[in-house]
Amino acid sequence: MPRLTRLTPDTAVGASRDLLADLVSRHGHIGDMVSTMAHSPAVLGGYLQLSRAMGRAKLDRRTGERISIAVQARQGCGLCLDAHISAARALGVDEDEIERARAGTSADPATAAIIALALQIYREPSSITDEQVDALREHGYSDRAMADVVGIVALNILTGAFNLLAGLTPDSATGA
Structure with a gap:
């Protein structure tokens, strides 16, 4: 309710x-x-x-949705989680990758690394190391893409926390 x-x-x-x-x-x-x-x-x-x-983020939407799934699986907003899973499916992300995103990873090492960064930004951003950033660059991520991860995480924290406070759940939702 x-x-x-x-x-x-x-x-x-x-x-x-x-x-x-x-x-x-x-x-x-x-x-x-x-x-x-x-x-x-x-x-x-x-x-x-x-x-x-x-919407102008450098990361492709498929990766952004997997980051959102990983964050929302931890934050506990069912409404957001359902929305991001639906969006990922619409973008062609297969069920195995959706499940991996829920677990905070991916079969693709580059995607797994950026999801790990996102979860670290969510949990403990002060623990991010120079070596992690260098490894992300080796996977081909630009400074802009890494900065965009902060925005994706921040947006998920805002929406998930708001929905949890407001009591908005998949069962209570009446519209998109």
Whole structure:
């Protein structure tokens, strides 16, 4: 059962009303997380900006979705985990790789290394070493790609933590 109520352009106020009205006019609908985030225009606006920015990430989407699956499997947001598994499937990630991502790895050593970095950023970023960064470069990852991992992890922390606070679960969701 959701803990926070959903807002609409009619029930939201101020900046949140404007943000929701814009989203509805462009997309026709808004999902539970976004409509609930509207309680805080700062959180909603920040989420929308970071989400758009991460759409320009250097990492390919298949890798980004596997990182998101690994993070959400640890954070415990079922709504986010389901969404990222669905997105990974739509991008052609096979079930074995989805399961490996849930476990925090990949059959591909380069993908396993970037997922490991993401999980370290999530758990203990102060423990990242120069040797790890050098190894990622040897796998072909640029500084930009590694920096993008921080953004992907941050976006997942924001959405997962928000959904957990709000009580949004796969069973409570009414829209994308």
